[in-house]
Amino acid sequence: DTGVSQNPRHKITKRGQNVTFRCDPISEHNRLYWYRQTLGQGPEFLTYFQNEAQLEKSRLLSDRFSAERPKGSFSTLEIQRTEQGDSAMYLCASGIAVSYEQYFGPGTRLTVT
Amino acid sequence: DQQVKQNSPSLSVQEGRISILNCDYTNSMFDYFLWYKKYPAEGPTFLISISSIKDKNEDGRFTVFLNKSAKHLSLHIVPSQPGDSAVYFCAASARTQGGSEKLVFGKGTKLTVNP
Numbered sequence: 001d002t003g004v005s006q007n008p009r010h011k012i013t014k015r016g017q018n019v020t021f022r023c024d025p026i027s028e029h030n031r032l033y034w035y036r037q038t039l040g041q042g043p044e045f046l047t048y049f050q051n052e053a054q055l056e057k058s059r060l061l062s063d064r065f066s067a068e069r070p071k072g073s074f075s076t077l078e079i080q081r082t083e084q085g086d087s088a089m090y091l092c093a094s095g096i097a098v099s100y101e102q103y104f105g106p107g108t109r110l111t112v113t
Numbered sequence: 114d115q116q117v118k119q120n121s122p123s124l125s126v127q128e129g130r131i132s133i134l135n136c137d138y139t140n141s142m143f144d145y146f147l148w149y150k151k152y153p154a155e156g157p158t159f160l161i162s163i164s165s166i167k168d169k170n171e172d173g174r175f176t177v178f179l180n181k182s183a184k185h186l187s188l189h190i191v192p193s194q195p196g197d198s199a200v201y202f203c204a205a206s207a208r209t210q211g212g213s214e215k216l217v218f219g220k221g222t223k224l225t226v227n228p
Contacts, residue, residue, distance in 0.1 A: 004156070033215065042117075042202050042218025043157065056215065091156055100145040100206050100214050104156035 002026060004105035006092050012111045013082055020078045021108045025094030032075050033102055034067055035091040036060065043091050049075060050097065082112045116140045117205050119219035127227055132190040134222050136203030139184065143205040147216065148177060148188045151200045160201075161188070193226045200224070 005024045013019050025032050030051050035043035046065070047057045051072040061067075064082075069075040079086055089109050093102035118137045126132045136146075144165040149157035163170040163177045163186070170177050176189045190197055200223045204216040 006156075035216075040220065042204070042220050043216070045215040045217070048215060093156075095214075101147065101159055101162060102214075102216060103159060104149075106154075106156045 004092055004094050004103055006090075006105040006108050008108060009106060010109045010111075012113065015084060015112055016081055018078065018080045019082060019110065020076055021090055021092075021110075023075045023077070023092030023105060025074070025092070026103060027073075029094035029096050029103075030072070031095045031097060031102075032069055033093040033095070034075070034077055035093065035104075037089040037091060037107070038087075046077075079110075082110075084112050086110060087112045114139070115219075116143075117203055117217050117219040119201075119203055119222050121222050122220070123223045123225070125225045125227060126193050128195055129192045132188075132193045132197065132224055132226065134188040134190075134201050134203075134224065136186045136188075136219055137184055138186075138205050140205070140207065140217075141184070142207040143217075144208060145206045145214070146177070146179060146186050147204045147206070148175075149202045149204060149218075150197075151202060151221070157202055190224075193224075195226045195228050198224055198226050 032049045034046040037043045049069040064080045067077045089107045091107045093104045095102040147162040148160040151157045161175045179186045200221040202221045203219040206214045
């Protein structure tokens with residue numbers, strides 16, 4: 001399967017713990033996006049990379065959130081000191097610079113207890 | 114404020130009939146629009162898109178219409194099939210200075226196609 005993959009698919013953590021999610025984009029895609037989706041809402045943009053450079057961050061991305069794409073391939077999203085409000089589906093998407101289309105992975109569902 | 118609005122949370126149609134899903138937007142800077150389909154426990158799947166320089170794009174059973182003056186677009190599915198039952202998201206994008214083309218999504222419309 002050559003689509004976008006995300007790991008883990010589900011994560012349950014206690015409030016205050018740190019969590020890290022991984023996204024592997026489609027191999028030839030140089031753009032990688034993170035979105036968050038809560039119940040009854042559409043996905044909301046968090047941040048975006050072109051190759052290894054993080055070029056845009058949403059105001060939704062508080063100081064507790066950090067994302068990296070060290071070699072321009074896979075990306076990680078870390079949430080420090082998790083809060084119950086962080087419970088959501090975290091979606092990763094990839095694309096190429098000349099196209100608007102973004103292709104999404106299956107998501108990581110985070111539950112903070 | 115919500116820049117992309119899908120005012121119908123749900124829609125139910127009979128198999129073989131037409132499904133029409135609607136979407137309105139407020140930001141005149143949007144120049145590209147996309148529709149995604151989402152099944153439970155899966156990520157959104159790209160369906161069809163349209164550039165603001167066009168008013169119609171067709172791909173098999175799926176057609177998207179864009180009315181720029183009304184800031185309105187619609188997705189037509191003909192004929193509807195039970196496998197089309199899913200949540201449909203409208204998304205829009207604008208070429209910002211940073212060129213990210215981040216997508217702004219509506220809240221989705223749940224389509225149910227009854228056999």
